[in-house]
Amino acid sequence: MSEAHSPWKLGTYWYDKESVSLMQVKEAGIACIELNLDNDILPEEALTPAMRTRYQQAVDAAGKAGIEIWSVHLPFGNPWDISAFNDAERMAIIEAHTHVMDWARDWGAQVVVIHPSFEPIPDEQREQRLKLAAASVRELSERAHARGLKLAVEDLPRSCLGRDSAEIAALISSAPHAVVCCDTNHLLTEKPEEFIRSIGSRIGTLHISDYDGVDERHWIPGRGIVNWPEVLQALMDSGYGGPFMFEANYKDPHDLVQCYQGLMKLVSDARAP
Numbered sequence: 001m002s003e004a005h006s007p008w009k010l011g012t013y014w015y016d017k018e019s020v021s022l023m024q025v026k027e028a029g030i031a032c033i034e035l036n037l038d039n040d041i042l043p044e045e046a047l048t049p050a051m052r053t054r055y056q057q058a059v060d061a062a063g064k065a066g067i068e069i070w071s072v073h074l075p076f077g078n079p080w081d082i083s084a085f086n087d088a089e090r091m092a093i094i095e096a097h098t099h100v101m102d103w104a105r106d107w108g109a110q111v112v113v114i115h116p117s118f119e120p121i122p123d124e125q126r127e128q129r130l131k132l133a134a135a136s137v138r139e140l141s142e143r144a145h146a147r148g149l150k151l152a153v154e155d156l157p158r159s160c161l162g163r164d165s166a167e168i169a170a171l172i173s174s175a176p177h178a179v180v181c182c183d184t185n186h187l188l189t190e191k192p193e194e195f196i197r198s199i200g201s202r203i204g205t206l207h208i209s210d211y212d213g214v215d216e217r218h219w220i221p222g223r224g225i226v227n228w229p230e231v232l233q234a235l236m237d238s239g240y241g242g243p244f245m246f247e248a249n250y251k252d253p254h255d256l257v258q259c260y261q262g263l264m265k266l267v268s269d270a271r272a273p
């Protein structure tokens with residue numbers, strides 16, 4: 001299959017503390033990135049002018065390399081948990097995410113990815129925490145919309161909120177501007193192709209990687225149990241038009257490009273008469 005028929009542009013997560021440069025990413029043939037920020041630090045440490053300057057350097061380097069910043073992954077960890085029980089705390093967390101969304105808008109991103117919770121979520125709290133997270137998603141998705149961004153709610157593993165399509169559907173049900181980030185290696189009770197078919201056109205971005213079905217692994221596709229022809233077909237059927245965004249551990253970005261070409265060949269072979 002020629003590249004002209006490839007339905008999606010190629011993207012990868014990128015974090016400035018890893019060793020691959022944006023020039024290397026671009027030269028390998030990757031068009032866009034999801035910019036990752038420091039996680040698990042307090043908002044007052046994360047939102048300083050020095051941190052902004054650091055990220056701005058990455059954004060400038062992307063511009064120089066000709067790479068699009070498609071998305072920004074909002075920070076996660078306890079201090080960023082939008083399902084926090086205490087209302088004043090939850091409101092402060094919404095403000096902190098809004099601050100990062102202002103940055104993302106200035107960086108030209110189209111999407112901001114958010115985790116519906118941190119972990120663990122005790123069973124007896126689950127229902128209430130889902131309601132709190134849904135309220136936060138509603139508020140943050142409106143704020144994102146006002147900034148020309150789409151808030152993408154990501155499916156998560158283990159006891160985290162949003163661990164299957166039913167929970168994700170509940171989290172976005174009162175947030176018409178919210179979309180979904182489908183992470184193909186986070187679903188432990190549902191196949192990713194089932195998740196994609198259930199969420200359908202609300203999928204707004206992707207985290208593509210493979211796993212063993214036991215826990216998240218962030219392997220390059222092909223190493224694990226994901227049925228890639230099914231996943232790709234489900235994405236095509238849902239009309240997904242964003243980038244094919246990898247969130248897989250890699251050393252050489254050429255490995256991602258090669259992987260993508262192999263996946264596209266699987267699709268064209270499946271369609272061949």
Ligand SMILES: [Zn+2]
Nearest residue numbers: 073113115154
């Ligand atoms: Zn994530």
